[in-house]
Amino acid sequence: MIGLPDSPNPFRSCKLVGADIDPEAYHTQENGIERGDPGYVMTRSSLMAFRSCPAKWRAGWVPKETDATEYGSLQDCRVLTPERFASCYVVQPKTCLATKGMSCVKDGEAEVGDEVPWSPLSKECKAWKRDQEKNGLIVLSAAEKGESDLALGILFADRRIKTLINCSQKQVLVVGEYEDKGTNLVIPVKCLIDLVPDKDSIHGKELADLKTCRSAHPRTWLKVIDELCYDAQASICLDLYCAATGEDRTNFVHAIQENVHPWQTARRMLSVEFIQLGRMKVVEALKRYCKCLSEDRWPDFDEDSPFNGWTLCEPDQWHSVLKAA
Numbered sequence: 001m002i003g004l005p006d007s008p009n010p011f012r013s014c015k016l017v018g019a020d021i022d023p024e025a026y027h028t029q030e031n032g033i034e035r036g037d038p039g040y041v042m043t044r045s046s047l048m049a050f051r052s053c054p055a056k057w058r059a060g061w062v063p064k065e066t067d068a069t070e071y072g073s074l075q076d077c078r079v080l081t082p083e084r085f086a087s088c089y090v091v092q093p094k095t096c097l098a099t100k101g102m103s104c105v106k107d108g109e110a111e112v113g114d115e116v117p118w119s120p121l122s123k124e125c126k127a128w129k130r131d132q133e134k135n136g137l138i139v140l141s142a143a144e145k146g147e148s149d150l151a152l153g154i155l156f157a158d159r160r161i162k163t164l165i166n167c168s169q170k171q172v173l174v175v176g177e178y179e180d181k182g183t184n185l186v187i188p189v190k191c192l193i194d195l196v197p198d199k200d201s202i203h204g205k206e207l208a209d210l211k212t213c214r215s216a217h218p219r220t221w222l223k224v225i226d227e228l229c230y231d232a233q234a235s236i237c238l239d240l241y242c243a244a245t246g247e248d249r250t251n252f253v254h255a256i257q258e259n260v261h262p263w264q265t266a267r268r269m270l271s272v273e274f275i276q277l278g279r280m281k282v283v284e285a286l287k288r289y290c291k292c293l294s295e296d297r298w299p300d301f302d303e304d305s306p307f308n309g310w311t312l313c314e315p316d317q318w319h320s321v322l323k324a325a
Helices: 044-052 056-057 067-080 083-086 121-132 144-155 160-164 218-227 230-245 272-297 320-324
Strands: 012-018 089-091 095-097 113-119 138-140 168-179 184-196 206-213 249-259 266-269
Touching: 012 230, 044 056, 044 067, 044 230, 044 266, 056 083, 056 218, 056 249, 056 272, 056 320, 067 144, 067 184, 083 089, 095 121, 121 138, 138 144, 144 160, 144 249, 160 168, 160 206, 160 249, 160 266, 168 230, 184 230, 184 272, 206 218, 206 230, 218 230, 218 266, 230 249, 230 272
Parallel strands: 089 138, 206 249
Antiparallel strands: 012 168, 095 113, 168 184, 184 206, 249 266
């Protein structure tokens, strides 16, 4: 791809806050500031959600956790903040003590107090799980913990990924500001970078992110970059970090692992063009966000369409109807 403008860094007053930042703290807004307040600190994910539909974002939309995102959060915790594992997760026991209400006791297969296989449907085991969740812990089955262990072993068996992780600071928080010339608004912005390699290492020109996915095939990954705006993530991390530190970090890489057996690893680097596209997405979103703030007008998916608020839907050249014709 050619012809993309090499736009300047859009951020000012940037500061490196520190490493080993708790992700939950990162996602919490200070002083309870709500969406629609200029003081709300924007992130890549919030900017891209706003960019998709301002009205939906303003109304408080948050994507639901899926099995894939829960698995990704588990692996992120174990690789990037392993010290948090015990305060976030608990592994379900393999056995429990039999009680008189259990079918194995009623059927004469065990006596009260015997150690028997964990029975998730029993009243006692349900109560144990409720207690853990009340304490804010996520319960993992022994099988889930075992799969996570195997996946971690495979991840660190990839010598290139292992080298990257071992030479990096983890969960690095950077804050900054965007000043909009059209509205004179100043928007606080922040990012949390998974991996910041030592600047004197072989990865010294890079910042990096750990990703889990269903398929790491190169063609699939190109679609994932665009759909999940990983190009925007790369640009906002590079721009904030370089402005805060004065370092010349030019590359953004993804250390990837599939979330299903055999947990294949992959290594990707975003091109200059992808990073430029990401910066264009970020700046366009910030400018539109400031306009929405200044006018207190938050368009929905169709409000700005040319057909009086109705969007015309047309089949593209690959539509199944045209294929069948």
